[in-house]
Every structure is written in structure tokens, then in C-alpha cells.
Amino acid sequence: MNDFQDWALSIQSRTESALEKLLPSAQIAPNRLHEAMRYAVLGGGKRVRALLAHATADLCGADAEKADNAAAAVELIHAYSLVHDDMPCMDDDDLRRGKPSCHKKYDDATALLVGDALQSLAFQALSQPKLFSLPERQLEMVNVLAIASGSRGMAGGQAIDLASVGQSLDQAELEHMHIHKTGALIRAAALLGAYCSETSRPEHIKAIDHYAQYIGLAFQVVDDILDAEADTATLGKTAGKDAASNKPTYVTILGLSRAKELARELYENAIRHVASFGNDAKRLVQLADYITQRGF
Amino acid sequence: MNDFQDWALSIQSRTESALEKLLPSAQIAPNRLHEAMRYAVLGGGKRVRALLAHATADLCGADAEKADNAAAAVELIHAYSLVHDDMPCMDDDDLRRGKPSCHKKYDDATALLVGDALQSLAFQALSQPKLFSLPERQLEMVNVLAIASGSRGMAGGQAIDLASVGQSLDQAELEHMHIHKTGALIRAAALLGAYCSETSRPEHIKAIDHYAQYIGLAFQVVDDILDAEADTATLGKTAGKDAASNKPTYVTILGLSRAKELARELYENAIRHVASFGNDAKRLVQLADYITQRGF
Numbered sequence: 340m341n342d343f344q345d346w347a348l349s350i351q352s353r354t355e356s357a358l359e360k361l362l363p364s365a366q367i368a369p370n371r372l373h374e375a376m377r378y379a380v381l382g383g384g385k386r387v388r389a390l391l392a393h394a395t396a397d398l399c400g401a402d403a404e405k406a407d408n409a410a411a412a413v414e415l416i417h418a419y420s421l422v423h424d425d426m427p428c429m430d431d432d433d434l435r436r437g438k439p440s441c442h443k444k445y446d447d448a449t450a451l452l453v454g455d456a457l458q459s460l461a462f463q464a465l466s467q468p469k470l471f472s473l474p475e476r477q478l479e480m481v482n483v484l485a486i487a488s489g490s491r492g493m494a495g496g497q498a499i500d501l502a503s504v505g506q507s508l509d510q511a512e513l514e515h516m517h518i519h520k521t522g523a524l525i526r527a528a529a530l531l532g533a534y535c536s537e538t539s540r541p542e543h544i545k546a547i548d549h550y551a552q553y554i555g556l557a558f559q560v561v562d563d564i565l566d567a568e569a570d571t572a573t574l575g576k577t578a579g580k581d582a583a584s585n586k587p588t589y590v591t592i593l594g595l596s597r598a599k600e601l602a603r604e605l606y607e608n609a610i611r612h613v614a615s616f617g618n619d620a621k622r623l624v625q626l627a628d629y630i631t632q633r634g635f
Numbered sequence: 636m637n638d639f640q641d642w643a644l645s646i647q648s649r650t651e652s653a654l655e656k657l658l659p660s661a662q663i664a665p666n667r668l669h670e671a672m673r674y675a676v677l678g679g680g681k682r683v684r685a686l687l688a689h690a691t692a693d694l695c696g697a698d699a700e701k702a703d704n705a706a707a708a709v710e711l712i713h714a715y716s717l718v719h720d721d722m723p724c725m726d727d728d729d730l731r732r733g734k735p736s737c738h739k740k741y742d743d744a745t746a747l748l749v750g751d752a753l754q755s756l757a758f759q760a761l762s763q764p765k766l767f768s769l770p771e772r773q774l775e776m777v778n779v780l781a782i783a784s785g786s787r788g789m790a791g792g793q794a795i796d797l798a799s800v801g802q803s804l805d806q807a808e809l810e811h812m813h814i815h816k817t818g819a820l821i822r823a824a825a826l827l828g829a830y831c832s833e834t835s836r837p838e839h840i841k842a843i844d845h846y847a848q849y850i851g852l853a854f855q856v857v858d859d860i861l862d863a864e865a866d867t868a869t870l871g872k873t874a875g876k877d878a879a880s881n882k883p884t885y886v887t888i889l890g891l892s893r894a895k896e897l898a899r900e901l902y903e904n905a906i907r908h909v910a911s912f913g914n915d916a917k918r919l920v921q922l923a924d925y926i927t928q929r930g931f
Contacts, residue, residue, distance in 0.1 A: 363786060372786050372794035423751060428743035447724035448797050451747070452790050455719060455754065459785030462758045466777035474770035481762035481777055489755030490659055490668055494748050498668035501744050 343625040347390055350410075353403065354389040355381065357411040361464050375445045375453045376460075380418045383436040387558070387630065388413045388528035394622035395532030395547050398613075399539040405471065409480060409531040412465040416488050417524060419457035422450050424497065458488070465531075473537055480534050487527035496520025500586070508587040514556065521562075522555035546612050550623060553609035557631050560602040563588035567595060606631045639921040643686055646706075649699065650685040651677065653707040657760050671741045671749045672756075676714045679732040683854070683926060684709045684824035690918035691828030691843050694909075695835040701767065705776060705827040708761040712784050713820060715753035718746050720793065754784070761827075769833055776830050783823035792816025796882070804883040810852065817858075818851035842908050846919060849905035853927050856898040859884035863891060902927045 358380055365374035389410035396406035425432040425440035426447060433443050442450035465484060471477045486492055496519025503516060529551035533539045567590040589598040609627050613620040654676055661670035685706035692702035721728040721736035722743060729739050738746035761780060767773045782788055792815025799812060825847035829835045863886040885894040905923050909916040 367787075369786065369791050369794040369798065371798065372791060376786060419751075423747055426747065428747060449794070451719055451722065451724060452786075452794050452797075454751070455715075455784075456786035456790040458751065458754050459781050459788075459790060463778060463781035463785060466762075466774050466781055468771070468775060468778065474774050475764070478762050478770050478774055478777070479764060481774070482759060482764065485755050485759035485762055488751075489759060490665065490672060490748075490752035491663075492755075494752040494755060495665045495668060498665040498745070498748050501748075502665065502667065 343622075343629065346622065346625075347629070350390050350393045350403075351386045353407060354386050354393075354410050354414060357407040358414060361408075361411055361415070361460060371445070372449065372452055372456065375441060375449050376457060378444060379422045379441045379450075379453050380415065380457065383438070384414075384418075386410075386414060387626075388417055388525060390622075390626055390629075391525065391528040391551070391554075392532035392535075394626055395529045395551075396535040397532075397622060398547070398616060398619055399533045399536035399543060401532075401536035405535040406532055408464050408467065408470055409535055410528070412461040412484060413524060413528040413531060415457050415461035415464065416484065416493070419454040419461070420493055420497070420524075422457070423454040426450055429497070429501070461488075471535070471537070476534060476537060480531050483527055483530055483534070487523040492519060492523035492527075493521075496523065503587055505585050506587070508592065510589075510592055513587055513589065513592055517556060517559040518552075521559050522552060525555035525558065526551040543616075546615065547623075549612040550609045550627075553605050553612065554627055554630060557602050557605035557609060557627070560589045560598055560605060561631050563590050564595065564598050564602065566590075602631055639918075639925065642918065642921075643925070646686050646689045646699075647682045649703060650682050650689075650706050650710060653703040654710060657704075657707055657711070657756060667741070668745065668748055668752065671737060671745050672752060674740060675718045675737045675746075675749050676711065676753065679734070680710075680714075682706075682710060683922075684713055684821060686922055686925075687821065687824040687847070687850075688828035688831075690922055691825045691847075692831040693828075693918060694843070694912060694915055695829045695832035695839060697828075697832035701831040702828055704760050704763065704766055705831055706824070708757040708780060709820060709824045709827060711753050711757035711760065712780065712789070715750040715757070716789055716793070716820075718753070719750040722746055725793070725797070757784075767831070767833070772830060772833060776827050779823055779826055779830070783819040788815055788819035788823075789817075792819065799883055801881050802883065804888065806885075806888055809883055809885065809888055813852060813855040814848075817855050818848060821851035821854065822847040839912075842911065843919075845908040846905045846923075849901050849908065850923055850926060853898050853901035853905060853923070856885045856894055856901060857927050859886050860891065860894050860898065862886075898927055 362377050362380060363373045365377055367373055392410040392413055393403060393406050421435060422441045424430050425435055426442050432440055434440060441453055462481060465481050488494065496516055499516040500520055526548060529547050533544050533547050566588065589601065593601060606627055610624055613623050658673050658676060659669045661673055663669055688706040688709055689699060689702050717731060718737045720726050721731055722738050728736055730736060737749055758777060761777050784790065792812055795812040796816055822844060825843050829840050829843050885897065889897060902923055906920055909919050
């Protein structure tokens with residue numbers, strides 16, 4: 340096991356613990372809702388957003404303990420978006436992380452409430468008293484996460500995605516959609532991590548933000564490549580679904596070969612923005628490798 | 636027009652303005668989502684939660700300007716819960732405030748995203764920088780709202796409500812459901828208003844909290860009475876629906892006459908808890924009258 344895998348496992352494990360602590364026990368009423376929330380969040384996922392938050396926290400000199408709640412809050416928002424996204428009125432997907440999606444395992448009404456309650460829990464986690472010694476900074480973190488999740492961030496991206504079904508988008512329009520749908524939350528993860536340090540310098544935050552924007556898009560391009568290439572069993576979710584549902588993807592717009600080139604270009608741009616940190620940006624570079632190596 | 640109606644109109648009007656300012660314009664992309672968010676929030680409703688927040692802010696000596704964002708944040712959470720509650724997988728209700736409900740006017744996927752984005756917007760509104768001079772206090776307000784909205788508050792109450800369909804509940808179980816489903820957010824409205832003043836005394840906050848708990852339950856009992864008695868046109872939502880869908884209500888459990896007695900008892904308990912404020916609690920007493928006078 341290499342050094343990055345070692346680090347990633349330790350972050351995934353501490354994120355799992357942080358989430359486990361934040362989620363109410365299934366023994367607490369309403370039991371079924373709490374059981375379903377835990378089902379939707381725990382025991383799976385690569386936790387890319389948590390890795391990113393921890394990597395930028397570390398780069399800015401914050402202890403991992405400081406970053407735990409921020410990383411968990413971003414993962415809760417991500418988990419809620421997957422639960423709602425899988426519902427019949429959205430993508431109608433029966434599989435998630437190789438298991439029945441939340442509404443298949445429980446029912447639509449429960450899945451709706453699971454998503455709603457996970458979003459509240461994210462803001463509860465991030466607004467806990469005395470998480471950081473500067474309450475102004477913590478308030479700013481809540482604000483960053485709220486904007487990234489809302490109609491001009493992730494939820495807005497979902498709306499653009501819905502409106503794009505059956506439309507012929509060009510690359511710029513597709514990029515606009517992904518900057519919102521997945522990019523906003525990935526960017527928030529990187530920023531919240533950096534904000535965990537009270538001494539982060541503005542130029543560092545700016546560099547991290549640029550890195551996150553490129554890596555967010557690269558992540559999506561690679562996702563489209565995987566969706567086009569992989570089969571359902573390997574992917575853990577229904578493969579080829581985007582093409583089947585007539586959704587534009589980087590592969591349908593650019594072709595597989597050009598999509599792979601684009602993923603590499605985005606990767607290189609991401610790396611370039613954190614080059615000035617030298618070896619301190621090691622985790623960010625490794626993370627960019629990890630996110631994109633699957634795709635090209 | 637009496638003094639209370641005058642005051643209520645002015646608060647309703649300033650809440651409408653605050654919400655109007657917080658909601659992105661329908662000219663901003665994603666346009667349809669923003670249009671639907673505005674449809675779901677603006678131009679209607681009694682704004683009971685905003686009235687309550689302003690009344691407790693006033694009682695504790697905070698300016699109305701201070702309370703605007705807190706009142707709007709609570710109304711945004713309330714509006715999101717109505718949009719999701721009306722969806723086919725939940726109560727499947729076609730009418731809200733005398734108009735087609737959000738999923739009927741738009742579609743299910745849009746309604747899902749409208750609710751999601753309104754919840755984010757509530758936390759965005761309440762975490763705006765420098766809303767209050769004490770950031771710790773503001774962070775606590777975010778935390779109170781998040782807990783009240785989540786699985787151990789409003790969303791949890793919805794889950795208990797779902798599980799109760801076709802069940803025979805007793806009064807205590809029904810009360811448990813309502814304490815979560817509507818009570819938690821009404822209580823949060825009263826607390827957030829009080830927190831708008833930086834000099835609120837703990838014993839005052841405690842009295843306001845007791846008042847809010849009683850008035851929250853009274854509100855629900857009166858709602859059940861109205862649902863049993865009124866016709867659809869007067870109510871602005873589908874009447875008699877709870878009984879028709881085999882949901883337990885205070886009227887089905889206690890009968891109409893005992894339900895009216897209970898509403899009066901809860902009203903009197905609420906008033907008793909703020910009696911020590913004397914005339915300073917005028918708005919809270921008037922609000923209790925307003926909330927319950929429809930029912931008995």
C-alpha cells in the first residue's frame with residue numbers, strides 16, 4: 340500500500356467515524372427515518388469531498404480534528420443529493436454504491452425525508468458551538484456551504500441537468516451544468532478545508548479554489564468516460580444510463596478520445612495551480628491523480 | 636382595523652420584502668427553478684412564524700430590522716416543507732394557499748429541487764456575515780434552526796406522521812407527532828426572534844419557549860378543527876383530507892367538542908407563561924388570540 344492509499348484510508352475511516360457520531364442512532368425515534376439516513380450515508384463511497392477538505396486543511400496547517408466536521412458536513416450534503424437524485428421523479432436509479440438506492444430499500448416518502456434531514460444535519464454539524472476559535476470564520480463556512488448547495492450551486496445544477504435531457508448541448512453548456520451540479524460542492528469542500536486553518540492566506544485560498552474548479556470538472560469528465568466504458572457491476576451504479584436516457588455527456592459531445600484528452604488537460608491545469616506550494620501540495624496532487632487516473 | 640391587524644400587516648409586508656430580496660430573480664439561471672421557488676414562497680400565507688419571530692424580538696428589545704432575516708429564514712424552511720409535503724409520494728395535495736401546489740404548477744422533479752434549494756437558502760440567509768454583532772449568537776441561531784428542521788424536529792415529525800397513517804394513535808402519540816412536525820419550527824421561530832436581541836435574559840427565553848410550545852400545539856389542534864369543519868374554498872387547501880386519508884387528528888381522537896376545549900386550554904397555558912411580561916407581551920397575547928380564535 341502506498342503512502343497516498345494509507346492516508347486516504349485513514350481519512351475515510353475518520354470521516355466514517357465523524358458521520359457515525361453525527362447521525363442519530365436507529366434506536367432513536369423516528370427509528371425508520373434514522374435507519375434510512377444511516378443506510379444512505381454510512382459504509383460506502385470514496386469520500387472524495389472529505390479527502391479534499393482534509394487535504395486542503397492539512398496544506399493550510401489545520402489539524403485533522405479541526406477538519407472532521409467540515410468534511411462530514413460536505414459528505415452529508417453529497418449523500419442527500421444522491422438520495423434525491425436517485426428518486427423516480429429525478430434519475431429513477433435503483434442502484435447506488437452497489438446497493439439498492441434509498442427509495443428502493445425504503446420508499447419514496449422516506450427517501451424524500453432522508454434527503455431533507457441530511458441537509459439539515461449538515462448545517463447542524465457545521466454550526467456546532469465552538470468548533471473553531473473564530474466564530475465569524477465558522478459562520479462564513481456555513482454560508483459557503485449553503486450557497487454551494489442551493490439554487491446557484493448544486494440544486495441549480497440539478498435543475499439545469501433536468502432541463503438538458505433530450506437537448507443538444509455544446510461543451511460550454513455542459514460545462515456550465517457541471518460547474519453547478521458537482522463543481523460547486525467540490526469547490527466548497529476544498530474551501531471549507533482551507534478555512535479550518537485560521538491562518539490561511541488569501542492567495543493560498545485562491546490557488547486552492549482554482550485547483551478545485553479544475554479538479555471538479557475533471558472528476559465529471561472522468562465520470563462520463565467511466566459511465567460510457569464500464570459495466571454496471573464494476574461501477575456500483577447503473578452504467579450507460581446517461582446515454583440511454585438521452586442525457587448529454589462529455590463522451591457523447593466530444594467522443595471518447597477527446598474526452599480523455601480533456602480530462603488530462605483539466606488535471607494538468609489543476610496541478611499547475613498548486614505547483615507553488617511544492618511538496619506541501621503533495622496530497623492535492625495525489626488526489627488529482629486518484630480522481631483522474633481511472634479515466635485516462 | 637385594530638392595532639394587531641395593523642402590526643401583523645406591517646410584519647407580513649416586511650417579511651414579503653425580505654423574502655423577495657433573498658430569493659434569486661426568475662431572470663437568473665436556472666430561471667425555471669428560481670421562478671418555481673418564488674411561486675412557492677411569495678404572495679401568500681399568514682406568515683405566523685414570521686409574526687412570532689418579530690413578536691419575540693420586539694419583546695426582547697430587538698429592532699424589527701434585526702429580526703427580518705431570522706423571520707425570513709424560518710418562513711423559507713416552512714415553505715420548503717409545504718412543497719415537499721404536497722408531493723405525490725407524501726400527502727399528494729393539489730392545492731396550497733388556494734393555488735395549484737408547486738409540483739402541480741411545475742413538475743415533481745422541480746418541486747423536489749425547489750424544496751431542497753429553499754432549505755439551503757434559509758441557512759444562507761441566517762449565516763450572512765455581520766447580521767448580528769455577536770457571531771457566536773448568530774451561529775447558535777443557525778444551529779437552533781438546523782436542529783428544528785431535521786430528523787429530530789420537523790422532518791422527523793413528517794416521518795412519524797407518515798408512519799401513523801391507518802394507525803390508531805392515542806392523544807399522547809398524536810401530540811408527540813405534532814411537537815415535531817409543526818411545533819419544532821414554531822418554537823424555533825420564537826427562539827430566533829428572542830435571540831435577535833443580544834440582551835435577552837435566560838428566564839425570558841425560557842418563558843418564551845414555554846409559550847411557543849403551547850401555542851404550537853394549539854395551532855395544530857385548531858388546524859384539525861378547521862380541517863374537519865371548513866370546506867375547501869374557505870381553507871385554500873383540500874379540506875377533510877386528513878380524515879379521508881385515514882390520518883388520526885385531534886378531532887378524530889377526541890371529538891370536535893373536546894378538541895375545542897383542548898385548544899382553549901393550550902391557549903390559556905401559553906398566555907400564562909408570558910403573563911409576567913405584562914403589557915410587553917401584548918403581541919404574543921394577540922398572536923395567541925389570532926392563532927386560536929378561528930378554532931373556538
